[in-house]
Amino acid sequence: MTILQNGTLITPAGPQRADLLMDEGKIVQIAPHIDFLECEDTDEIFDASGCWVFPGFIDGHTHLDLNNGVMDTADDFASGTLAAACGGTTTICDFATQDKGGTLMDALAVWQNKAAGVSRCNYAFHMAITDWNERTKAELGALRAAGVTSFKAYFAYDALRVRDDELLDILEAIKPFHGIIGVHCENGDVVNALQRKAVAAGRTGVENHPVTRPAEVEAEAIDRLCWLGRMAGIPVHVVHLSTALGLEVIRTARRRGQTVYAETCPQYLLLDESRYHLDGFEGAKYVMSPPLRSPHDVAALRRAVENGEIDTISTDHCSFRFADQKAYGKEDFTKIPNGAPGIEHRPALMFTSFGSDLTAMQLCELLSTNAAKLFGMYPRKGALAEGSDADVVVWDPEARWSISAENQHQAVDYTPFEGFAAVGRAKYVFVNGTLAAENGEPTAAIAGQYVAR
Numbered sequence: 001m002t003i004l005q006n007g008t009l010i011t012p013a014g015p016q017r018a019d020l021l022m023d024e025g026k027i028v029q030i031a032p033h034i035d036f037l038e039c040e041d042t043d044e045i046f047d048a049s050g051c052w053v054f055p056g057f058i059d060g061h062t063h064l065d066l067n068n069g070v071m072d073t074a075d076d077f078a079s080g081t082l083a084a085a086c087g088g089t090t091t092i093c094d095f096a097t098q099d100k101g102g103t104l105m106d107a108l109a110v111w112q113n114k115a116a117g118v119s120r121c122n123y124a125f126h127m128a129i130t131d132w133n134e135r136t137k138a139e140l141g142a143l144r145a146a147g148v149t150s151f152k153a154y155f156a157y158d159a160l161r162v163r164d165d166e167l168l169d170i171l172e173a174i175k176p177f178h179g180i181i182g183v184h185c186e187n188g189d190v191v192n193a194l195q196r197k198a199v200a201a202g203r204t205g206v207e208n209h210p211v212t213r214p215a216e217v218e219a220e221a222i223d224r225l226c227w228l229g230r231m232a233g234i235p236v237h238v239v240h241l242s243t244a245l246g247l248e249v250i251r252t253a254r255r256r257g258q259t260v261y262a263e264t265c266p267q268y269l270l271l272d273e274s275r276y277h278l279d280g281f282e283g284a285k286y287v288m289s290p291p292l293r294s295p296h297d298v299a300a301l302r303r304a305v306e307n308g309e310i311d312t313i314s315t316d317h318c319s320f321r322f323a324d325q326k327a328y329g330k331e332d333f334t335k336i337p338n339g340a341p342g343i344e345h346r347p348a349l350m351f352t353s354f355g356s357d358l359t360a361m362q363l364c365e366l367l368s369t370n371a372a373k374l375f376g377m378y379p380r381k382g383a384l385a386e387g388s389d390a391d392v393v394v395w396d397p398e399a400r401w402s403i404s405a406e407n408q409h410q411a412v413d414y415t416p417f418e419g420f421a422a423v424g425r426a427k428y429v430f431v432n433g434t435l436a437a438e439n440g441e442p443t444a445a446i447a448g449q450y451v452a453r
């Protein structure tokens, strides 16, 4: 048994000064005062005074142990989930990606194998559908039985994307069981054409990355997704929203009565496109898709977070080392592996940067509860409630520290947030009732489990 005493718990009913008792991986009691003498075998008591106690944070969008066709990401499930736990994330939703010509169940088996036995935090899988056909469609029942109810499709990346008619068919196929699909919204044809033109004109530097993926490319694809969702009559989920234009499209769809879920990421709320103009090849650290945007976009997205127009903040963690992996695109920006690290730092970045502009309750929703609801894990995850899994974060709002490649646990040689002065830190992180991290450092526990939904 483990007791957290004297914390302020962020419960579904609101903040509450209370103690919390965990046993056998579950939250078994929440009460104003739990006296450890009443519990015969209480062996661990943690003082949470002065701290917020949250349901473990959920990162709804990570890419661990992913091969992009040329190279593997720097983080695998061992390092990525360790880093996640150090920062306060107790569950990730990663992507099992179907091989062209392959089956969904094979893809799930491959990703289960990558994660099992090494994960420091819990993991669920969205299924990225890249090859839609009758055989794939026939697998949806088996996939559901295996705990996968959320999906991903790409409008960009030639090796991954599906056609519009295929996406419509996917939407119709997942509708009967209320499946949800997150879509990478960029017009792939237009990106390809802009990239070809840039390279043909000798514009091969990293500053051309955002130029060839303009805001309109995102807005058009979001619009298309919304209309396809309307035709199929189901909600849609826009992942990694990065632009004010895209936000406007989502608002329009919502105004006409559609349910459109929106995710954004810390990088689109804190960094802007000026990073692509840093000296030398430094800008490659920020090559991700969609790219970083203008200060106007950043401000619009921050307001949207504050207004409740954004449902979840995830990382899109997809790490490649600067020294030997980003370098692959030194002569041609189109070859720079896309993605950046962030799985460890999302909670601290968001607590620090939104400060008192968001309540603890709102941060809880953005970093945990809404993802649990959207992806079919609530109230097992995403809630401090009796009977819920004992994924718990004790958050010390007074802690001061600096984000740096030197102190991070992500297995990569940089962080886009180098030098960021963080306010607040995960003091204790429990995964299924086991202490997984303390003050930003891991314990020896490997307590992560697969979350079947």
Ligand code: URP
Binding pocket: 063, 184, 287, 288, 289, 290, 316, 318, 338, 339, 340
């Ligand atoms: O650049 C990124 N974000 N790479 C990861 C794959 C994706 O687009 O989500």
Ligand code: ZN
Binding pocket: 184, 185, 239, 240, 289, 290
């Ligand atoms: Zn994407």
Ligand code: ZN
Binding pocket: 061, 062, 063, 316, 318
């Ligand atoms: Zn992604």
